[in-house]
Amino acid sequence: MSQLKAPPLPFRAIDLIRKKRDGAELSEGEIGWLVSAYTRGDIPDYQVSAWLMAVVLRGMTRPETAVLTDAMLHSGEVLDLSSLPAKKVDKHSTGGVGDKTSLVLAPLAAAAGITVPMISGRGLGHTGGTLDKLEAIPGFDVHLGVGEFHRVLETCGCAMIGQTAEIDPADRKLYALRDVTGTVESPYLICASIMSKKLAEGIDGLVLDVKTGCGAFMKNEKDAGFLAELMVETGERMGKQVVALITDMDQPLGNMIGNSLEVIEAVDVLHGSGPEDLRELCLELAGWMLHLGGVAETVTEAKQQSARLISSGKAWEKFGQMVALQRGDSKAIDDVRRLPRARQTREVSAVTSGYLVAMQCEQIGTACVILGGGRERKEDAVDPAVGIVLHKKVGDRVATGEPVATIHYNEESRAERARHLILESCQIGDVAPPKRPLIHKIIGKSGEQN
Numbered sequence: 001m002s003q004l005k006a007p008p009l010p011f012r013a014i015d016l017i018r019k020k021r022d023g024a025e026l027s028e029g030e031i032g033w034l035v036s037a038y039t040r041g042d043i044p045d046y047q048v049s050a051w052l053m054a055v056v057l058r059g060m061t062r063p064e065t066a067v068l069t070d071a072m073l074h075s076g077e078v079l080d081l082s083s084l085p086a087k088k089v090d091k092h093s094t095g096g097v098g099d100k101t102s103l104v105l106a107p108l109a110a111a112a113g114i115t116v117p118m119i120s121g122r123g124l125g126h127t128g129g130t131l132d133k134l135e136a137i138p139g140f141d142v143h144l145g146v147g148e149f150h151r152v153l154e155t156c157g158c159a160m161i162g163q164t165a166e167i168d169p170a171d172r173k174l175y176a177l178r179d180v181t182g183t184v185e186s187p188y189l190i191c192a193s194i195m196s197k198k199l200a201e202g203i204d205g206l207v208l209d210v211k212t213g214c215g216a217f218m219k220n221e222k223d224a225g226f227l228a229e230l231m232v233e234t235g236e237r238m239g240k241q242v243v244a245l246i247t248d249m250d251q252p253l254g255n256m257i258g259n260s261l262e263v264i265e266a267v268d269v270l271h272g273s274g275p276e277d278l279r280e281l282c283l284e285l286a287g288w289m290l291h292l293g294g295v296a297e298t299v300t301e302a303k304q305q306s307a308r309l310i311s312s313g314k315a316w317e318k319f320g321q322m323v324a325l326q327r328g329d330s331k332a333i334d335d336v337r338r339l340p341r342a343r344q345t346r347e348v349s350a351v352t353s354g355y356l357v358a359m360q361c362e363q364i365g366t367a368c369v370i371l372g373g374g375r376e377r378k379e380d381a382v383d384p385a386v387g388i389v390l391h392k393k394v395g396d397r398v399a400t401g402e403p404v405a406t407i408h409y410n411e412e413s414r415a416e417r418a419r420h421l422i423l424e425s426c427q428i429g430d431v432a433p434p435k436r437p438l439i440h441k442i443i444g445k446s447g448e449q450n
């Protein structure tokens, strides 16, 4: 009697691990099979961990990176926004401290006539996350299904949500595995992870904000540049218009760090005020979004148009419309005193005088996490009210006893730890440091048109 046998698997995980371990290039079929078999649960975590580590150590070729991105992108649903006539353009940052630009950019670009289907993440390590910031607005719903996401986009031109179960399930599984196996830090894997999620949004264009400096994941400009080029090339291979800006994260962006506080600062920018560095970066990124979206010939023109959309109140109106459509409390953004507020504040005062020469930006982000503004463990809830307001930025003069920051807190023990960390992170010296530019480099085909 003949026995029924399962069809043989086209590949064996062990062979693909060995191949990458030995530095060989994997084929399209091999990578595609690995991603889909892992997403289905047909390959165990330990084998994929070994393969990921081989990628970290051996790297990937450009074609392999593109194939991995494509396989992850097609592991789930790819949004079809073709019924929306406007160009779809998004922005993605690699993660920083005090970076609330997404809250300004989505409504600003929508006010210019672009569709912005933004799928964002939560805080990671010491960096903040757009979803956590949005959820500081009481009622704001980041869990829209694909249908409702589409309806909000159709009505107001922008919508901001979290990753859904249908989009890029391979990245969800792979990212969780990388997080606990020391395999996050590979530019090839970061590129595939970010680009697969963004391309699943059904976009035409993407502006990447690749952070560099002591508060970024890519601490030096060379690594940031390599990642930026990889992402631009991968996006272009897939027929998208992509530009990457390497921007400074050697100190926090703006003056406020913490979820509610960052909403307040974003609201300030949408009202035409706010700190200069934040405004400058918002206008630069918006300029590129508008340019890729085809509403302005040059980036310079697009930046001027963005500034007008802020001063006319049109960008603010869009923000209000999006908040209402996503069930956020409009009263809380009209009067930000209604946003969650910490019960206590404490000043962090300088112990010596001179110039603020440097800030350990990662430590400032960690201080915010310690206050409860981010997560120490994946399952932690964030406290939207807590955070840090900076009164001094790098290059400013500081006198002994003068406050460099104010901590907004709800728990005494956390406030003391955060205060120490902030104090330690501020380096005061006799000579003002040279000013670092906010935009270090622009990478992408259209980079020359700036």
Ligand code: URA
Pocket (backbone or CB within 6 Å): 094, 121, 175, 184, 189, 190, 191, 193, 194
């Ligand atoms: N952000 C992502 O979405 N993926 C990575 O791999 C790193 C940062």
